[in-house]
Amino acid sequence: MTEQLPAITFYVLxxxxxxxxxxxxxxxxxxxxxxxLLEVMLATAGIYLLLSAEFLALxxxxxxAGAVAVLTLFVIMLTLRRREDAVRPYPVGWGSLALAALLTxxxxxxxxxxxxxxxxxxxxxxxxxxxxxxxxxxxxLPFEIASLVLLVALVGAVWWAGxxxx
Amino acid sequence: xxVGLPHLLTLSALxxxxxxxxxxxxxSAIMVLMSLELMANAVNIxxxxxxxxxxPESMDGQFFAxxxxxxxxxxxxxxxxxxxxxxxxxxSVELDxxxxxxx
Numbered sequence: 001m002t003e004q005l006p007a008i009t010f011y012v013l014x015x016x017x018x019x020x021x022x023x024x025x026x027x028x029x030x031x032x033x034x035x036x037l038l039e040v041m042l043a044t045a046g047i048y049l050l051l052s053a054e055f056l057a058l059x060x061x062x063x064x065a066g067a068v069a070v071l072t073l074f075v076i077m078l079t080l081r082r083r084e085d086a087v088r089p090y091p092v093g094w095g096s097l098a099l100a101a102l103l104t105x106x107x108x109x110x111x112x113x114x115x116x117x118x119x120x121x122x123x124x125x126x127x128x129x130x131x132x133x134x135x136x137x138x139x140x141l142p143f144e145i146a147s148l149v150l151l152v153a154l155v156g157a158v159w160w161a162g163x164x165x166x
Numbered sequence: 167x168x169v170g171l172p173h174l175l176t177l178s179a180l181x182x183x184x185x186x187x188x189x190x191x192x193x194s195a196i197m198v199l200m201s202l203e204l205m206a207n208a209v210n211i212x213x214x215x216x217x218x219x220x221x222p223e224s225m226d227g228q229f230f231a232x233x234x235x236x237x238x239x240x241x242x243x244x245x246x247x248x249x250x251x252x253x254x255x256x257x258s259v260e261l262d263x264x265x266x267x268x269x
Contacts, residue, residue, distance in 0.1 A: 004168050004169065005168075005169040005170075006169075007168065007169045010169045010173065011169075014173075014177045017177065017181060018177070018180055018181065018184075021180075021181055021184040021185070021204060022184060024184075024188070024200070024204070025184060025187065025188050030194060030196060030197060033197060033200060034200065037200050037203065037204065040181075040204065040207065041207065044207055044210070044211060047174075047177075047211060047214075048214055051174075051214050051215055051217075051218040052218065053214050053217070053218070053225075053228050053231075055228070056210075056214060056228055056231055056232065059232065059235060060210075060235075063235055063239055064203070064207070064235075067239065068203065068239065068242050071242065071243065071246055072196065072199075072200060072242070072246065075196060075246045075249055075250060076196055078250060078253070079196070079249065079250070079253045079259045088193075088194060091191055091192070091193055092191070093187070093190065093191025093192075095190075096186075096187050096190035096191035097187055097191065099186075099187075099190065100183045100184070100186040100187035100190065101183065101187075103183060103186065104179055104180060104182070104183030104186075107179040107182075107183075108176060108179055111172050111175045111176055111179065112172070114172070114175075122218075122219065122222040125218065125222050126222075126223065126225065130225070131225060131228065134224065134225060134229065135229065135232075138224075138229075139229050142229070142233055146232075146233055146236040146237075149236060149237065149240055150236060150239070150240055152240075153239075153240030153241075153243050153244055154243070156244055156247070157243045157244050157246075157247035158247075159247075160244070160247035160248055160250070160251045161246075161247035161250045161251060
């Protein structure tokens with residue numbers, strides 16, 4: 001008999017994530033949508049904790065719930081001239097809905113067929129210390145490349161968003 | 167009722183579908199970028215749960231998720247900077263307003 005994930009916690013977090021995502025699509029207000037996205041990101045951090053990925057949960061809260069949410073809200077604020085502009089007409093987009101539903105349906109069928117192979121949860125999950133050791137031994141080169149990518153993205157973002165006098 | 171890998175994959179597939187619907191149907195560039203973040207988030211859930219169930223010792227999926235987060239953080243930063251540049255030029259963030267390349 002193997003270890004189990006706590007079912008109630010999982011269902012609560014899944015409900016929070018899916019409900020937040022649906023509300024994000026259902027609301028007409030862009031600012032409300034940004035806050036619903038923030039809620040989805042926090043629920044995802046909870047799911048990472050459930051999967052004993054503590055470091056990723058921390059990064060998720062710092063990067064997505066912190067930096068990305070603030071950045072999104074700032075851009076919404078800077079690109080709205082009046083408060084009423086936040087409330088937008090609601091395009092249903094039946095074609096997009098059908099396409100997304102079709103893809104999701106195909107993936108769900110694939111998951112049900114995949115089910116019998118991997119069901120049991122393995123016992124051991126290493127902690128943050130092992131994660132750090134792996135990060136700076138096996139994944140050293142990708143880590144350096146990632147820092148370079150972030151630097152280039154930072155410079156590019158400043159250049160694009162910069163002032164008028166160029 | 168036990169929670170296994172299929173439940174997590176189902177959650178991730180549903181989140182990805184909702185994000186895809188948003189990215190395809192919204193007219194505001196900011197909403198499209200936020201929907202893209204939702205899709206990237208769904209992919210990360212998939213990576214982390216597969217890592218937990220398939221390679222719990224070496225944690226490969228968690229590293230993939232970290233690098234995926236790096237890339238999507240860079241993407242949202244550049245995307246929002248681009249939205250600001252478009253706004254300064256066209257006074258609008260509607261994707262329908264960006265039609266200079268339309269033949």
